[in-house]
Amino acid sequence: MDTSERQPRKQGWRFVLLALVLAIAISGLVRSLWLDVYYIPSESMEPLLMTGDRILVSRTDFSAEPIRRGDVVVFDGRGSFAPRSSGRGPFVDAASAAAQWFGLTGSDTTYVKRVIGVPGDHVQCCDAGGRLTVNGQVLEEPYLYPGDEPSKQKFDVVVPPDRLWLMGDHRSRSADSRGLLGAPGGGMVPMDRVIGRPVQIIWPLDRFAEMPRSTQAETPSKNGQ
Numbered sequence: 691m692d693t694s695e696r697q698p699r700k701q702g703w704r705f706v707l708l709a710l711v712l713a714i715a716i717s718g719l720v721r722s723l724w725l726d727v728y729y730i731p732s733e734s735m736e737p738l739l740m741t742g743d744r745i746l747v748s749r750t751d752f753s754a755e756p757i758r759r760g761d762v763v764v765f766d767g768r769g770s771f772a773p774r775s776s777g778r779g780p781f782v783d784a785a786s787a788a789a790q791w792f793g794l795t796g797s798d799t800t801y802v803k804r805v806i807g808v809p810g811d812h813v814q815c816c817d818a819g820g821r822l823t824v825n826g827q828v829l830e831e832p833y834l835y836p837g838d839e840p841s842k843q844k845f846d847v848v849v850p851p852d853r854l855w856l857m858g859d860h861r862s863r864s865a866d867s868r869g870l871l872g873a874p875g876g877g878m879v880p881m882d883r884v885i886g887r888p889v890q891i892i893w894p895l896d897r898f899a900e901m902p903r904s905t906q907a908e909t910p911s912k913n914g915q
Contacts, residue, residue, distance in 0.1 A: 725746055725747065725748060725749065726746075726747045726749060726885070726886065727744055727745070727746060727747070727892070728744070728745050728747055728764055728800060728802070728888075729742075729743075729744055730742065730743040730744070730745065730802065732863070733860055733863045734802075734803070734858035734859075734860050734863050734864035734865065734866070735762070735802050735803070735804075735858050735859050735860060735864075736835050736859065736860040736863070737833075737835055737836070737859070737860075738762065738833060738859055738901075739802060739888070739891070740897065742894070743891050743893065743894070743897060744891070744892050744893035745764075745802075745888040745889075745890065745891055745892065745901070746888070746889055746890040746891075746892050747764050747885060747886040747887065747888050747889065748886050748887050748888075748889045749885060749886040750886070751886060751887040751889070751903075752884065752886065752887060757805060757808065757854065757881060757884060758805065758808065759805055759806065759807070759808055759811075759824065759829075760804065760805060760903075760904035761804070761805045761887060761903060761904060762802065762803070762804050762805075762887065762888055762901070762904065763802070763803065763804075763805060763854075763856070763884050763885075763886070763887060764800060764801070764802050764884070764885045764886055764887070764888060765800070765801055765802075765803070765856075765879055765883045765884045765885055766799060766800060766883045766885060767799050767800065767801045767879070767883070768799045768883075769875075769880075769883070770870065770875055770877075770878070770879045770880070770883065771799075771801055771865070771866075771870070771879070772798060772799045800885070801856075802888065803856035803857060803858055803864070803866055803867075804833070804856065804857055804858065804859060804904075805854055805855075805856060806822065806824070806829070806855050806856065806857050806867075807824060807847070807849040807854065807855030808849060808854060809849050809850065809851045809852060809853060809854075809881075810848075810849060810851075811824050811825060811848070811849045811855065812824065812825050812826070812846075812847075812848050812849075813845070813846075813847050813848075813849065813855050814845070814846045814847075815840060815841040815843065815844050815845050815846075816840060816841060816844065820839060820840060821840055822840045822841065833859045833904070834859055834861065835859055835860040835861065835862070835863075838860060838861045838862050839861065839862075840861065841857075841861055841868060842861075842862070843868045845868055845871060847867075847871070847876065847877070847878075849878060850878060852880060852881050852882070853875075853878035853879060853880060853881065854878065854879045854880075854881060854884075855867045855877065855878060856879055867879070887903070888901045889901055
C-alpha cells in the first residue's frame with residue numbers, strides 16, 4: 691500500500707476518534723447539567739423500581755418546584771448514608787465511577803429513596819393502627835411494597851432546616867433514615883445532596899415507563915397550611 695492510500699485511512703480513524711471524544715464530552719455535559727442515568731442495585735424501592743432498572747434522572751426538576759413529601763429523589767449519600775471517602779484508593783474509585791457512568795453497576799454512594807419528611811415536619815412511627823404520621827396526620831402510603839408494614843422500627847423525629855427524612859418503599863429491605871438515628875445528622879439528608887428526580891425507566895425495555903411526580907405529598911403542616 692502506498693502513501694497516498696494510507697493517508698485517507700489515517701484521516702478516517704482520526705475523524706472517528708474525534709467524533710467519539712466529542713460524543714463523550716457532549717454526553718458528559720448533558721449528564722452533569724440536565725439528565726443522568728442511574729442503575730438500581732437493590733430492591734429497596736420495589737415495587738416502583740426493580741433491581742437492575744436503569745432510570746433517567748432530571749437534575750433540573752427541583753429548580754422549578756421545591757422538593758415535597760412523596761417525591762422520589764436520587765441523592766449523594768456521602769456524609770449521611772455512606773462515608774465521605776470509600777477508602778479504596780483513587781484507581782479503584784475511578785474504575786468504579788466509570789462502570790457507574792456507563793450504567794453497568796450501581797453506586798455505593800448514590801441512593802434512591804422517597805421523601806417522607808421535609809424541613810419542620812414531625813414524623814412518627816407509629817400510631818395505633820401501625821401507620822406513619824406527619825405533623826399528627828396519618829400518612830397514606832399506597833406505594834408501599836405489598837405486605838410490608840410502614841415500619842417495624844419506631845421513631846419520633848423533627849426534620850431540621852435544609853434536611854430530609856427519607857425511606858424506601860420496600861421497608862423491610864430498605865436501609866434508610868431509620869437506620870441512622872444514632873449517627874451524626876440523625877438520618878437526615880442535606881437537601882443540597884439531592885441530585886435530581888427519576889423521570890423515566892429506560893431499561894429493561896419491557897419496563898420502559900414514565901415516572902410522574904407523586905400526588906401523595908399533601909400532608910397538612912403544623913399550622914394547617
